Amino acid sequence: xxxxxxxxxxxxxxxxxxxxxxxxxxxxxxxxxxxxxxxxxxxxxxxxxxxxxxxxxxxxxxxxxxxxxxxxxxxxxxxxxxxxxxxxxxxxxxxxxxxxxxxxxxxxxxxxxxxxxxxxxxxxxxxxxxxxxxxxxxxxxxxxxxxxxxxxxxxxxxxxxxxxxxxxxxxxxxxxxxxxxxxxxxxxxxxxxxxxxxxxx
Amino acid sequence: xxxxxxxxxxxxxxxxxxxxxxxxxxxxxxxxxxxxxxxxxxxxxxxxxxxxxxxxxxxxxxxxxxxxxxxxxxxxxxxxxxxxxxxxxxxxxxxxxxxxxxxxxxxxxxxxxxxxxxxxxxxxxxxxxxxxxxxxxxxxxxxxxxxxxxxxxxxxxxxxxxxxxxxxxxxxxxxxxxxxxxxxxxx
Numbered sequence: 001x002x003x004x005x006x007x008x009x010x011x012x013x014x015x016x017x018x019x020x021x022x023x024x025x026x027x028x029x030x031x032x033x034x035x036x037x038x039x040x041x042x043x044x045x046x047x048x049x050x051x052x053x054x055x056x057x058x059x060x061x062x063x064x065x066x067x068x069x070x071x072x073x074x075x076x077x078x079x080x081x082x083x084x085x086x087x088x089x090x091x092x093x094x095x096x097x098x099x100x101x102x103x104x105x106x107x108x109x110x111x112x113x114x115x116x117x118x119x120x121x122x123x124x125x126x127x128x129x130x131x132x133x134x135x136x137x138x139x140x141x142x143x144x145x146x147x148x149x150x151x152x153x154x155x156x157x158x159x160x161x162x163x164x165x166x167x168x169x170x171x172x173x174x175x176x177x178x179x180x181x182x183x184x185x186x187x188x189x190x191x192x193x194x195x196x197x198x199x200x201x
Numbered sequence: 202x203x204x205x206x207x208x209x210x211x212x213x214x215x216x217x218x219x220x221x222x223x224x225x226x227x228x229x230x231x232x233x234x235x236x237x238x239x240x241x242x243x244x245x246x247x248x249x250x251x252x253x254x255x256x257x258x259x260x261x262x263x264x265x266x267x268x269x270x271x272x273x274x275x276x277x278x279x280x281x282x283x284x285x286x287x288x289x290x291x292x293x294x295x296x297x298x299x300x301x302x303x304x305x306x307x308x309x310x311x312x313x314x315x316x317x318x319x320x321x322x323x324x325x326x327x328x329x330x331x332x333x334x335x336x337x338x339x340x341x342x343x344x345x346x347x348x349x350x351x352x353x354x355x356x357x358x359x360x361x362x363x364x365x366x367x368x369x370x371x372x373x374x375x376x377x378x379x380x381x382x383x384x385x386x387x388x
Contacts (some may be wrong), residue, residue, distance in 0.1 A: 026277035027347045027369055097276035097317070100324045131278050184276070187317050 029092050029129055036088055041180040044161055047152030050175060054167045055150040059115065059138040062123055067113065067136050073171050077110035077197045079190065080165040082153050084181055086118040086126035090162065094184050095137075096130045104191060105135075108198035109169075113138055117145045117160055153178060166193045168200065226344030226367060233268070233354040233362035234342040236260040236309070238332055246330045250305060261361055265305040267386045268362055272343060272350040273331075274311050275321035280349045283371030284325035290375040291329045303388055307332065311340040311348055351378075355386050 025033065048054060058068040072078050083094055095114055105112055112135040116123065119141040127137055140147045140160075148154040153161040164185055166175040175193045179185045227233055240256050241247050247254045251264025260268065271287060273280040287308075294304050308331040310318040318333045334340055343352065349371050354362035365385045372378040382388075 025347050026274065026279055027349065027371075028278040093274070093276045093312075096278045096281070097274075097320075099278075100275065100281060101320060129278075131282075184312070186314055187275075187320065188314060191316065 025089055025093055026096065028096070028131075029087075032087060032129070033089055033092055034087050036085075039181050041182065042161060042178055043155040043157070043181075044178075045152050046176055046178060047150065048165070048173050048176065050173050052173060053171050054165065054173045055147075056171070057147045057150065059140055059147060060120060061136040061138050062120065062127060063136065065136070067138055069113075069167070070171060072111060072169070074169055077108060077169055077194065078167040079105070079110055079112045079194070080151075080163070080167065081112060081114050082148060082151075082160040082163040082165070083114065083116050084155075084159040084162060086116055086122050090182065090184050092126070092130070094162075095127075095133060097184075097187065098135065098190075099130065099133050101187070101190070102134045104194060108194040110194055110198070111135065115140050115147065115160070117141055117148060117154075117158065155181075164189060164193075166197055168197050174200070226346055227352060227354075227364045228367050229365055231364050232357075233260060233270070233352065233364055234339075235361070236270075236339045236342060241330075250307070250330065263305055263307075266303040266356050267305070267382065267388060268354055268356075269304065269306045269382065270343075270352045270354075271306070271308040272311055272340065272346055272348055272352070273308050273321070274348045275313055275317045275324075277348040279371055280321075281325070283349055283373065284321075284327065286372050286375050286378075287329075288325065288327060290372060290378055291327075293375055293379055300383070300388055304382070309334050309339050312337050353382050353386070 054069065056068070056070045058066050061067050069078065081098065098112060114135055114137045117140045120139050123137055123139055127133055145154040145158060145160065148160040151165065153163045155161060161178045162181045162185065164177040165173060168174050174197050177185055177189050237257060237259050241252065241254055252258045252262050291306050294306060295301055306329045308329065310321065310331060310333050312335065313333055314335045315333045318331050321327065322331050347369055350369050351366065351372060352364055353366035354364045357363045366382065
């Protein structure tokens with residue numbers, strides 16, 4: 001009985017301690033955001049290696065234009081920001097921050113490409129809630145998650161990891177940050193890796 | 202054995218209570234949670250808040266009659282859009298010799314690192330103090346509110362702060378917000 005009581009109390013206590021998810025959601029999204037709860041931090045295996053060419057791709061963007069990675073070759077460093085899904089808490093709280101750091105990308109001769117596996121209509125509605133974004137938002141909806149899969153950031157449930165991939169002007173992968181899906185990656189990662197990429201010979 | 206069970210029951214209730222305290226947003230008439238801040242190096246900020254440098258301090262150490270706390274995030278579009286209005290509010294307070302020393306304004310970057318707070322400060326040219334809350338410690342103390350969120354409190358006789366304004370959303374209009382604060386606080 002003692003053991004049972006102890007287990008019961010500790011289970012409730014642990015639940016209470018673990019229950020609150022830590023993210024500071026903006027009022028911009030009000031109650032429109034779906035909360036998936038705590039997810040397995042990482043659920044895929046990278047298929048790309050630092051120092052090797054990043055797989056090329058062409059994806060439709062929100063503006064209607066098709067964006068090809070290799071079109072930035074010899075011209076811009078590229079950061080791919082994969083976020084798991086539109087209308088979810090951490091993702092809705094990530095790109096709006098990138099929206100005020102265009103100057104950091106400019107200083108490092110870089111472009112940002114935001115990618116999710118959502119379709120264009122969903123992305124359209126979601127991005128409108130964030131206001132105007134300066135960077136292209138690409139849909140890896142069909143064939144579903146093909147680009148994410150080529151990079152090895154497609155999870156077993158069909159959404160992507162929360163990943164930042166840094167690709168230099170030669171089209172070579174310079175850094176891959178695949179963080180805990182439940183947590184926004186620190187801005188410091190972007191600043192540090194952009195500077196490293198820009199300073200490299 | 203009964204003693205052990207009653208201890209476990211006590212532990213259960215204290216956990217529940219701690220959780221409840223963690224998530225409650227301070228409402229009008231309640232006390233402002235004792236927010237803790239790291240030592241400030243900037244002499245101007247020390248002077249503004251009336252705290253001495255070199256050591257961490259609590260919100261209760263801030264000198265003034267009213268404190269306005271803005272919970273924001275550099276990742277929050279409404280906070281970004283509201284930043285010019287909050288700057289305007291600060292300017293209006295500082296330009297009035299009547300309230301300059303009495304009303305203190307500060308911002309807490311929920312889940313934001315020092316770098317992220319710096320980005321927000323520089324982008325919007327914020328001149329009132331902004332603090333990082335990278336680990337959501339203060340954000341939890343105020344009930345994990347959405348951002349932006351404003352809490353205003355008046356110094357009470359125990360040296361703490363009594364909340365008289367607690368509201369979700371931006372201030373939007375500096376004049377009407379300041380008027381509300383002055384009316385509610387009696388300043």
